[in-house]
Amino acid sequence: MRVHRPWHLILVMIALASATGVLAADPADIDGLLTMTGATLEWDEFTRTGILWGASTSIGFTPDDPVAVDGFVDLFRVDPIVYARGRLLVPDATRAAFAERLGVTGDALRVRPIKAIVIDPGHGGRDPGANRTVTVDGKSVVVTEKDLVLDIGIRLRDALRGLVAGPEIHLSRETDVYMTLGERTEFANSLREHPLDNILFVSIHVNASPQPWTDARGVEIYYLPPSQRRQVLEPEVAAGLEPGVMAILNDLKEEEYTVESVLMGQAVLNAISERLPQTPVERGVNVANFFVVREARMPSILVETGFINNREDLAKLMTPTYRQQLADAIALGIARYVRDFESVR
Ligand SMILES: [Zn+2]
Structure with missing residues (x-):
């Protein structure tokens, strides 16, 4: 039996989900993470490495690398960040993990004296x-x-x-x-x-x-x-x-x-x-x-x-x-x- 799927409807739903960020697999620009945490990004275009400076620690990362580093000391596994057309795209799980570690910048010292x-x-x-x-x-x-x-x-x-x-x-x-x-x-x-x-x-x-x-x-x-x-x-x-x-x-x-x-x-x-x-x-x-x-x-x-x-x-x-x-x-x-x-x- 031939099943007719309503393809046009599915495509519209996917488009809507993408636009609203509902699709879990859709990596978002790193700007969202910076806004969420108040962290600052130091990105080196030459070595393609980045450091996020947050309220409580720093996180070092390299695109496509499944390992990031907390405070230059602790390694932890992540879904790799993707670097494409000048944008750093952060998968959802990685964004959540980074945000938790970076903390939220309020009056907290963002760098050790x-x-x-x-x-x-x-x-x-x-x-x-x-x-x-x-x-x-x-x-x-x-x-x-x-x-x-x-x-x-x-x-x-x-x-x-x-x-x-x-x-x-x-x-x-x-x-x-x-x-x-x-x-x-x-x-x-x-x-x-x-x-x-x-x-x-x-x-x-x-x-x-x-x-x-x-x-x-x-x-x-x-x-x-x-x-x-x-x-x-x-x-x-x-x-x-x-x-x-x-x-x-x-x-x-x-x-x-x-x-x-x-x-x-x-x-x-x-x-x-x-x-x-x-x-x-x-x-x-x-x-x-x-x-x-x-x-x-x-x-x-x-x-x-x-x-x-x-x-x-x-x-x-x-x-x-x-x-x-x-x-x-x-x-x-x-x-x-x-x-x-x-x-x-
Ligand atoms: Zn001398």
Whole structure:
């Protein structure tokens, strides 16, 4: 017996169901999830990875991947998100699972505040760093980088404590002691009690060029080049992940750290240029592969406070008043960065 189905009616019903979102299998644009939760989306078109920043956690995802990551730590299975014609389409079940984890943004903090700031005066003890011998009042004096940066570091710590109330401010060394680079970054990394704790690392140095004296002068700030691969996930987190998933997560975290490092570096440079107009800042914020910048698993910058083998820079760096002004300006830049970081997301 031949059955005549009312095809035209069924088609109309399907069209209506689609239009009203009744069909369970119909994935919806991610905008709905953002509206529902108040979360913000960080989407990287190049790596095709996304992070949703919600009230209570973040969720990392990759289209077509059946695994998402809560708070850079917990993996959970999802119906994969589809990326098509510039739109991220989220299946119903995934939308519900994400919404539950992200929470709803009300007055809740959408990003954890900065937990700690580590100021790292370079060198120390048997490692003097760069040095020059100058004549002061007819006497020969050896000026060392390790002494200059320790003094600036202590002033910077005290200035920062006056400007930011939330974060703990630590020095990697408070006296003239030798520390390996690894000890400095291990100390900073050890301050993280929760994988989402935000910590900043600021290394203080004095520049030197190969020639005895130079015309090069002024402040210069370094951060890690984005092309430099490094592991920024906490080892105990990374150990529990499949290599493929770990690589994606690591990239997300690493890109975040690079962006934050540049923003912090720029804020510091701007504050110096504003407060100390006589100090050249044209050397700018640059990429470099310094160990301390690379090994601290957090946004990190290295501030070269001037050239020890430039006579103008050295004369200023030898003056306590200038070291205080410089510390105040760096502190102002960091404080502005902290304020922006804690309020923007
Ligand atoms: Zn140095």
